[in-house]
Amino acid sequence: MNRRFFGNLALIGFLLLVSVTNSHSQASQTWQVQKYDIAVDHSAASAQRAIDASATLRLRNIGASNASSVTLRLSEAAEVSGAKVGAESREIIRSQEKVGSATLQRIQLRVPAVRPGEEITVEIAYRLKVQENGALMAFSERSSQFLPLSFWYPTPNSWFFARGADFAPTTISFRGVGERTFLSSGDARSSDFNSELNIQPFFVTGEWDRLEVDGNEFFVPKGIRPDERRLAESILMFAAEAKSFMADRLGWSAREKLRLISVRRGGGFSSGGTILLDDVAIRRGRIDSQTSVSVSEAIVRMYLSDGLRIFGDGHGFIREGLPRFLATEFLEKRFGPEVARAERLRQRNAYSSIANRDGALTQLSPLDDIYFNSSANKGAMIWRLLERDLGERFVLQAVSTGRKSGLLSIGGLRDERPDYGKSFTYLFDQLTTGNLLVGIPQISPGRVTVALRNTMPIQVETNVRLVVEGGPDVDQMVTIPGASFGQAVFDTSRRPLRAEIDPEGFFIQSDYSDDVAPRIFSESDVLLIIKRLFDRQEFSQVETSAGEALKTYPEMDEVRVFLARALLAQNKLAEAEKEFNTLRTGLVTSRSVSWMYLGLGEIQESRGQSTEAQMFYERAIRADGELGAVLLARRRRANLVGSPSSEESLQRFLQDFDRAAVSNRKSELDAMISPGESVRFSSGIAGQAQQWSSSIISYDRLSDGVVLVEARLSIKLLNRNQEQGTAIFRLIRVGAGWKIDGIEFFDVR
Numbered sequence: 098m099n100r101r102f103f104g105n106l107a108l109i110g111f112l113l114l115v116s117v118t119n120s121h122s123q124a125s126q127t128w129q130v131q132k133y134d135i136a137v138d139h140s141a142a143s144a145q146r147a148i149d150a151s152a153t154l155r156l157r158n159i160g161a162s163n164a165s166s167v168t169l170r171l172s173e174a175a176e177v178s179g180a181k182v183g184a185e186s187r188e189i190i191r192s193q194e195k196v197g198s199a200t201l202q203r204i205q206l207r208v209p210a211v212r213p214g215e216e217i218t219v220e221i222a223y224r225l226k227v228q229e230n231g232a233l234m235a236f237s238e239r240s241s242q243f244l245p246l247s248f249w250y251p252t253p254n255s256w257f258f259a260r261g262a263d264f265a266p267t268t269i270s271f272r273g274v275g276e277r278t279f280l281s282s283g284d285a286r287s288s289d290f291n292s293e294l295n296i297q298p299f300f301v302t303g304e305w306d307r308l309e310v311d312g313n314e315f316f317v318p319k320g321i322r323p324d325e326r327r328l329a330e331s332i333l334m335f336a337a338e339a340k341s342f343m344a345d346r347l348g349w350s351a352r353e354k355l356r357l358i359s360v361r362r363g364g365g366f367s368s369g370g371t372i373l374l375d376d377v378a379i380r381r382g383r384i385d386s387q388t389s390v391s392v393s394e395a396i397v398r399m400y401l402s403d404g405l406r407i408f409g410d411g412h413g414f415i416r417e418g419l420p421r422f423l424a425t426e427f428l429e430k431r432f433g434p435e436v437a438r439a440e441r442l443r444q445r446n447a448y449s450s451i452a453n454r455d456g457a458l459t460q461l462s463p464l465d466d467i468y469f470n471s472s473a474n475k476g477a478m479i480w481r482l483l484e485r486d487l488g489e490r491f492v493l494q495a496v497s498t499g500r501k502s503g504l505l506s507i508g509g510l511r512d513e514r515p516d517y518g519k520s521f522t523y524l525f526d527q528l529t530t531g532n533l534l535v536g537i538p539q540i541s542p543g544r545v546t547v548a549l550r551n552t553m554p555i556q557v558e559t560n561v562r563l564v565v566e567g568g569p570d571v572d573q574m575v576t577i578p579g580a581s582f583g584q585a586v587f588d589t590s591r592r593p594l595r596a597e598i599d600p601e602g603f604f605i606q607s608d609y610s611d612d613v614a615p616r617i618f619s620e621s622d623v624l625l626i627i628k629r630l631f632d633r634q635e636f637s638q639v640e641t642s643a644g645e646a647l648k649t650y651p652e653m654d655e656v657r658v659f660l661a662r663a664l665l666a667q668n669k670l671a672e673a674e675k676e677f678n679t680l681r682t683g684l685v686t687s688r689s690v691s692w693m694y695l696g697l698g699e700i701q702e703s704r705g706q707s708t709e710a711q712m713f714y715e716r717a718i719r720a721d722g723e724l725g726a727v728l729l730a731r732r733r734r735a736n737l738v739g740s741p742s743s744e745e746s747l748q749r750f751l752q753d754f755d756r757a758a759v760s761n762r763k764s765e766l767d768a769m770i771s772p773g774e775s776v777r778f779s780s781g782i783a784g785q786a787q788q789w790s791s792s793i794i795s796y797d798r799l800s801d802g803v804v805l806v807e808a809r810l811s812i813k814l815l816n817r818n819q820e821q822g823t824a825i826f827r828l829i830r831v832g833a834g835w836k837i838d839g840i841e842f843f844d845v846r
Contacts (some may be wrong), residue, residue: 127160128167128253130265131216133298135250139241140273146236146772147226148243152250154219163210167219169251170194170201172234174226181220182208196257197464201248221251230773232362237771237838238831239304239802240277244366245297259462261412264295264402267369277302280316280358282369294353294402296369301358304801313337313355318376320801325379332384332392333357335431336372339393342427347400348493349500355396361839367395369402376799377687380719385687386440386654389431393424405499409506411459411525413468418476419492425477432684439652441478441602445609448474449621452607458525459507475605479524482603486558487514523555524605531555532606533577537614538563538593545587547596547614551577553604562600565591617645627659639663654685658692665696674700691722695730702733711737718797724842731807735794744796747806750828750835751791758782758789758812771829771838778840781814788813794823802830803838810845820845 138149158164171177173193180187190205204221211217225243227236234247243249246256256262270289271279281300283292290300305316308326310333317329336355344350353370364375372395378388397420401407407415421444429437448455451467458475461468484491495513499505511521523531531553539546545565551557556578563571563585577583585596597613606612609621618626623646630639643660646653661676673696680693698713714737717730750769757765763783770779782789794807806826813819822845829838 126254126258126260127158127164128156129159130252130254130263131155131157133250133252133265133267133269135268135298136270137300138273139271139279139302140275145226147224148236148241148249149224150250151220151222154221154251154253155216156219156253157216158211158213160213163212165208165210167206167208167217167253169204169206169219169221169253170248170255171204171221171223171251172225172248173200173202174228175202175223175249176226177202177204177221177223179222180204180206182206183218194255196255201255204251223251225249227773229776230362230771235362235773237773238836239829239838240361241300241302242360242363243301244299244363245368250298257462257464259460260410261408261416262297264297264406266293267291267296267298269298269300271300274302276304278305278316280356280371282356282371283353292353292369294369294399295404295406296402299366299368301360301363301373303358303360305359308333310334311337313340313357315357315359317359317379318800318803321379324382328382328384329357329359329379332374332378332388335384335389336392336396338431339396339424339427342430343396343400343423346423346426346493347496349400349403351396351399352403353399355399357392365391367391367398370396370399377719377721380721380799381687381690382716382720383690384684385690385722386436386684387687389428389684390421390424390440393427394420397423401496401505403500404503405496405505406503407505409504409508411461411507413461413463413472414458414476414479414507414525415505417469417472418474418480421473421477422480423492428684435650435652436684439650439654441481442650442653444474444477445602446622446624448478448605449609452529452605455529457527475529478603478605482524482605483517485603486520487517520555523553527554529605530607531604532608532611533557533559533598533604534611535561535596535598535614538596540593543588543590545589545593547585547587549575549577549583549585549598551579551581551583554579557604559599559604560601561585562597563587563589564594564597565589566594567591618642623650624653624655624659627656631659631663634666636663636666640667652683654680654683654689658689658696661696662692665699670700670703687720687722688726689722690720691717691726691730693717694720695726695733698730698733702737707737715797728842731795735807740792740794746835747796747804747828748793751793751806751808754837755789755791758786769836771831771836774838775840778843785814786812787815788819791824804828805841812845822846 132155134153136151177189180189187206192203194201194203208217227234230237233244234249235242252263254263268289268291269281272288279300279302281290282296283290304319306319308315308317308329310330313333315329315333340351340355356371358373359376360373361376363373366373372392374388425437425440428440447470451470455467455471461471495510498513499509507525534550536548545563547561556576558576561573561575565571571587571589573585573587575583575585595613595615599612610616610618620626627639627642630642639659640663643656646656657676657680661673664673664676677693677696680689694713694717698710701713702710711734714730714734718727721727754769757769761784766779766783790811791808794809796804796806798804806828808824810824811821824843825841826837827839827841828835
């Protein structure tokens with residue numbers, strides 16, 4: 098069940114220190130990776146939960162002078178055993194490099210003088226141990242996962258460098274996987290994966306069934322249900338549609354086929370057309386908005402990695418912002434304009450939460466906690482504004498020009514349109530402090546006048562909309578000079594209800610609540626306002642405010658969820674059911690899926706329809722969209738059906754775990770937990786548990802050999818009082834028995 102910075106002076110001081118370090122690294126940056134060749138042995142050190150690897154990098158000197166050394170970054174957990182430059186061994190000079198809260202291993206090698214434009218080959222042999230499983234790096238009995246941000250392979254330019262990380266064509270060869278499947282990006286050739294795209298190397302192993310639709314493939318957990326298989330096929334067809342859309346939009350066909358992989362961790366990561374999706378995505382009964390956006394953005398990144406290198410200051414604007422912009426365009430074509438308006442509102446709301454502490458796009462680094470929010474959401478808004486101002490073919494022209502030179506950068510965009518230079522400077526190089534304001538409509542005979550203000554340093558051409566009694570709305574384009582005032586005059590005798598500036602949401606602002614007068618809401622984030630009202634149990638006010646918001650954004654499913662829940666809290670069952678059922682069509686968030694099923698279950702239960710209620714509760718649990726909804730659904734299901742006739746092997750496993758917990762033998766406890774999983778959990782029990790008793794409340798089979806077990810616990814730890822509560826364990830079958838493979842929820846107090 099299921100990033101951000103800049104706060105106090107100490108943190109700013111730390112950032113400045115990191116900035117100085119990174120600036121030095123950037124100034125002395127010399128090498129660019131032309132090709133990765135990585136051989137991974139998964140078997141030789143499996144007992145130590147480690148991989149043996151040999152990485153060969155072909156590097157080019159892109160600096161302005163001769164280079165006599167190479168510096169590579171690698172995980173601190175790696176044990177480097179040798180290095181070669183060409184065919185000759187080299188002495189390794191080791192040091193550390195702090196990156197935020199993490200530490201990287203820095204490997205420096207002396208090389209013969211390499212002139213600008215020349216290439217060398219460097220080979221590093223190493224063993225990488227996995228101490229504790231996480232989203233970036235994991236090694237378990239049934240799967241393993243090594244993503245770029247774990248720094249599992251050596252590379253000269255860190256992901257956290259302001260001007261960008263290394264992306265290059267990659268070959269990964271693999272052995273020692275046993276019965277598991279090894280997957281990465283590119284064409285599969287025997288035990289090798291070869292990608293000609295500019296990517297970051299990664300791999301995953303696991304046990305999957307393979308689905309194929311039109312040459313594209315989806316690796317899903319073994320033993321999934323028929324309805325989950327159908328949804329997986331639908332997601333694969335959706336991805337193929339997105340791929341076709343992007344081919345038309347960007348002007349060329351992708352070389353790689355799409356490969357979707359269900360994973361427990363790391364969902365949302367993609368590289369070269371291979372997309373990791375959270376395994377719960379196929380259990381929701383329908384494609385949700387997060388999955389659709391994630392898949393669509395990943396396909397854009399695949400196109401941008403074909404013959405292009407995205408580099409330079411503000412690279413995140415292209416690498417994160419352009420995929421989000423184009424993904425939203427595809428959703429508009431696929432689901433309609435209202436869905437796209439809702440997605441853009443989510444982007445605006447997400448960005449407005451950090452707008453007052455945002456940095457200039459050209460100065461952002463992935464070290465900044467606001468990097469992804471600003472680069473993706475503000476970036477998408479800027480791309481949309483650029484296409485409005487510079488023409489609908491601006492993206493196609495920019496990408497086409499970048500493919501010819503092999504480089505796509507903000508600098509290249511500036512060179513394309515020097516006439517837009519002042520606006521580029523504001524959008525890329527300055528903080529978001531500008532705002533658009535609209536005054537209350539003033540009535541005079543036969544006309545309505547609306548005062549306007551633009552605090553941005555650039556001239557703004559924008560739409561002003563007047564909402565009048567009896568409709569229809571009246572629009573007028575106005576031009577307001579930078580840091581100046583203006584007005585819109587409407588020839589109408591109808592009574593004005595309100596005025597709105599930039600109703601289409603093109604401009605990035607520090608405050609959006611004053612775009613409407615009289616104001617409807619006092620803050621930019623309408624959803625946050627409604628949530629506060631709901632948390633205060635002001636349900637009638639939630640009903641009013643949510644209804645007002647849905648008039649403008651009918652596809653904002655999160656708002657509709659609060660409306661439906663408020664109606665349900667007021668026992669307005671028929672009205673609540675109507676709102677929940679509205680969520681069963683269209684594109685909604687994963688949270689809304691779980692809350693929808695929970696609400697429908699509560700309505701059916703109140704009507705005495707226990708079977709139907711149980712069905713909806715189980716759907717809410719499997720959807721796993723939000724913890725609160727899942728826990729409530731579990732509680733209500735338990736009240737309906739009582740204790741299940743549990744599988745005997747699960748009962749026996751929990752009884753054995755109870756004994757191991759109080760045995761004071763950590764080895765016995767560790768034997769029942771997947772290596773690398775729940776490390777702090779087991780350490781907190783071993784030698785501390787005086788009493789440990791558990792009983793099954795419910796269990797849910799996810800796939801072959803994977804179940805979630807909800808248990809009631811009664812425990813007593815050393816120097817603690819007796820505690821009770823519930824926990825949800827993820828169990829996997831290993832051999833003939835079970836092991837704990839994760840703690841999904843633990844509330845014992």
